[in-house]
Amino acid sequence: MNAELTGETKTAVVTGAGSGIGRSVAVELLRAGWSVALAGRRIETLEETAALTPEGTSSGTPLCVRTDVSEPQDVAALFSSVRENFGRLDLLFNNAGTFGPGGVPVEELPYDAWRHVVDTNLNGAFLCAQAAFRQMKEQDPQGGRIINNGSISAQVPRPHSIAYTATKHALTGLTKSLSLDGRPYRIACGQIDIGNAATDMTERMRSGILQANGELMPEPVMDVSDVARTVRHMAELPLEANVQFATVLATNMPFIGRG
Template identity: 30%
Template sequence: MFGRLAGKVCVVNGAASLIGRAVADRFADEGAVVVGVDKVSHSVGGQAVRADLTDEDAVAGMYREVVRDHGRLDVIYNNVGLMGPGDRSIFEMTLQTWRDAQDANLTSIFLACKHGIPHLRETEPSGGSVINAASFLAAVGSATAPMAYAAAKAGVVQLSRDLGVHLARSGVRVNAVLFGPIETPQQRELLQRDPSALDKRMVHWPMGRFGTLDEAAATIAFLASDDAGFITGAAIPLDGGITEAFTVPE
């Protein structure tokens, strides 16, 4: 299966995270030229770029640089997101927490699509794939959800759906991925601040485990490839069945 992205130029936004790095590595294994982008210094990808993904001028300039250096653009993976410590019920969060969540989780993807997709359309032959990181929280209601994050990720799903339909005949595909719990130290730390939190959540995870970084990267690589050529405007669950099942303890 390897080599599906041979010759393609792929931008990974939010590359410095563990998931971003895993996806960048998988893209490279599949033969892609990988440009890793993040607001912090990093060394992810064949070309590592530092840019604030909420700054419109920086995002537009980054894509111009990629096309200038590599002559084309084929894939954009937007692995961006922020779940702030003050993000709880709207009755408890500040307006600044809400705005920060929208900027980090939705505005960044809006800018990446606005300024990246025109380059996909200009590449010969025109077309390509955009994959936007969302969350299973965009598909369910939750009494304990970080509400600003969940609302922003629901916006990502709708933006992906609209763009997928709008661009369907141009050859550009746009899809969202509804991430569930992926095994990272940060994810475990978040869930284990309360000693019983992980056990409580695990009851509602049909597979009873975290997803792996390899599983996440493989899913993104599939959507980036021509093997997913008839999939667009979709919200693909990567959650071990969480949004599809009601479970109770055995």
């Protein structure tokens, strides 16, 4: 049941909201009547997302907060702004991430590139989850939900993706620990693993991407709105129910049977 139908205004933070999956999820939540804080590195892309707010919703104007999730002070400012503007937090969609340099063999990957991926995908996810957890624990009524964007790389790797894959595997551990530690405080945590949603980040899938056998092969993609609807379903469950892990992928992509 959406936020409009319940008569309550639910509040969400979406990181990486300036493009791709984050943008699509933010618009879907706005359509359903959620109040949404949009977080990302570039304020202009956040404002572009905000301009997509569907007409006729009760969401109000989204809050745009320039945020580098790898910077603790930025994360603190983001959640302070959410508290000041909305009063409470019902959902964090922990989505901000980067693949890093593509196609670089492990022996050639610069340490700075490794650190950038780890700082964004893992440390950034932890900082946002920690800030959300604190707020959800302290607010009245207590509780809320955290959904981490894991990627199917949280299950199996692609060639030459060691930094991205390592961080996404680590996110699975983050999800499990948050889910366990949140139980006393009505904080639910789940993870969505996404494969080949059509975004700028996955555009190369259409022209050809390296397979485990060394060949380049185009891969099918799915509409990113299908991901957004899945996140919304997870978000709108009562806190007594939780989708612990969901895998949403293009049906014919080489995932089952990969390797």
